[in-house]
Amino acid sequence: MRAMKTWKVAGWAVIGAVVLGGLGPVCRAEEPGARALAGFATYVGGVERRLEGQHGSTEGFVAGLTPEETARLRRGELVVERLTAASGVELPGAMLHHWRGTAFAAGATASDFERLLKDYGDYPARFAPQVVRARVLGSGGDDFKVSMRVRQKHVITVVMDTDYDVQFGRLDGRHGWSRSRSTRIAEISGAGTGKERALTGAEEHGFLWRLDTYWSWEERDGGVYVQVESISLTRAIPVGLGWAIGPFVESVPRESLEFTLRAAVKSRELGNKGIGNREGVGG
Numbered sequence: 001m002r003a004m005k006t007w008k009v010a011g012w013a014v015i016g017a018v019v020l021g022g023l024g025p026v027c028r029a030e031e032p033g034a035r036a037l038a039g040f041a042t043y044v045g046g047v048e049r050r051l052e053g054q055h056g057s058t059e060g061f062v063a064g065l066t067p068e069e070t071a072r073l074r075r076g077e078l079v080v081e082r083l084t085a086a087s088g089v090e091l092p093g094a095m096l097h098h099w100r101g102t103a104f105a106a107g108a109t110a111s112d113f114e115r116l117l118k119d120y121g122d123y124p125a126r127f128a129p130q131v132v133r134a135r136v137l138g139s140g141g142d143d144f145k146v147s148m149r150v151r152q153k154h155v156i157t158v159v160m161d162t163d164y165d166v167q168f169g170r171l172d173g174r175h176g177w178s179r180s181r182s183t184r185i186a187e188i189s190g191a192g193t194g195k196e197r198a199l200t201g202a203e204e205h206g207f208l209w210r211l212d213t214y215w216s217w218e219e220r221d222g223g224v225y226v227q228v229e230s231i232s233l234t235r236a237i238p239v240g241l242g243w244a245i246g247p248f249v250e251s252v253p254r255e256s257l258e259f260t261l262r263a264a265v266k267s268r269e270l271g272n273k274g275i276g277n278r279e280g281v282g283g
Contacts, residue, residue: 031201031209032094032206032209032233032235033092033093035090035091035092036094036233037210037233038090039090039096040091040096040231040233043098043231044231047098047214047229047231048179048214051216051229055175055216058218061171061175061218062102062216062217062225062226062227063227064081064100065079065102073102073225076104078101078102078103078258078261079101079102079103080099080100080101080254080257080258080261081099081100081101082099082254083098083229084098091233091236092236093235093236094209094234094235095234095236096231096233097230097233097234098231099230100227100229100257101228101258101261102225102226103225103227103261103264104221104224104225104265105226105264105270106222106223107222107223107270108223108265108270109219110170110175110176110217110218110219110224111173112224112270113176113217113224113264113270114178114217116267116270117215117264118144118168120136120146120148121134121135121136126264126267127259127260127263129151130150130151130152130256131150131151132148132149132150132151132159134146134147134148137163142167142168142169143165143166143167144164144165144168145163145165145183146164146166146180147161147162147163147164148161148162148163148164149162149188149191150162152252152256154251158187158207158208159187159188160185160186160187160207160208161184161185161186161188162182162184162185162186162211163182163183163184163185164180164181164182164183166178166179166180174219175217175219176216177214177216178214179212180212180213180214182212185208185209185210185211186198206234206235207234207235208232209232210231210233211230211231211233213228213229213230214228215227224270226261226264226265228257228260228264230253230256230257
């Protein structure tokens with residue numbers, strides 16, 4: 001326990017940060033291997049094809065809701081579920097995490113929610129303390145290049161600088177979507193100090209290698225149903241270090257998704273009255 005308190009790890013994004021001094025070279029993960037990256041790309045490609053079909057019709061635009069879950073959403077709960085990776089995807093030395101969460105923002109409109117997602121300058125306030133800073137590097141129409149520094153704390157604290165390509169689209173005035181693909185993720189050592197620097201590939205710990213995020217929103221029933229899917233790639237848990245690294249790489253993807261979803265639908269811009277600190281459902 002004493003060693004755990006001395007760890008500093010620099011690193012994570014919508015969503016994280018690491019400063020690991022205590023684990024040292026044992027926890028170095030370097031870059032993911034070619035087979036892991038290929039497996040991740042294959043999996044993401046399948047998800048994007050499914051979402052493309054889903055977003056082509058008003059029927060099922062927000063996926064997988066039973067009448068019981070819809071009722072829970074209207075009462076202000078979240079529906080959160082872990083989506084199983086497709087069989088046959090090989091990710092040697094890596095782990096793929098795929099979560100989906102849904103909420104209902106009472107009194108909001110689809111255009112309200114789209115404006116909220118595009119207001120990157122307000123992310124550090126809206127998604128504090130996870131998002132430390134955010135800025136648009138370039139934009140054209142519905143396409144954005146965005147840079148964010150994120151912080152995630154779970155036993156250890158991880159800080160990362162992350163860049164994304166983001167695209168927005170809409171089926172009609174009541175149905176919209178966005179797709180965010182990470183293009184750079186760098187762990188930061190000594191964040192906020194005179195010794196701050198990005199770790200090299202050989203120094204990184206592999207707490208987050210890729211992060212792709214997909215939003216879907218549908219205006220009906222006097223508000224907006226908001227759904228987000230998050231797909232991330234992290235290092236596998238080294239043998240003998242599950243007690244140290246396992247809680248971070250296994251818990252943070254779900255916790256980050258829940259935090260982001262709650263912060264979005266509770267935003268003052270949406271005028272939402274339905275989301276409080278209630279427990280999510282599903283699993």
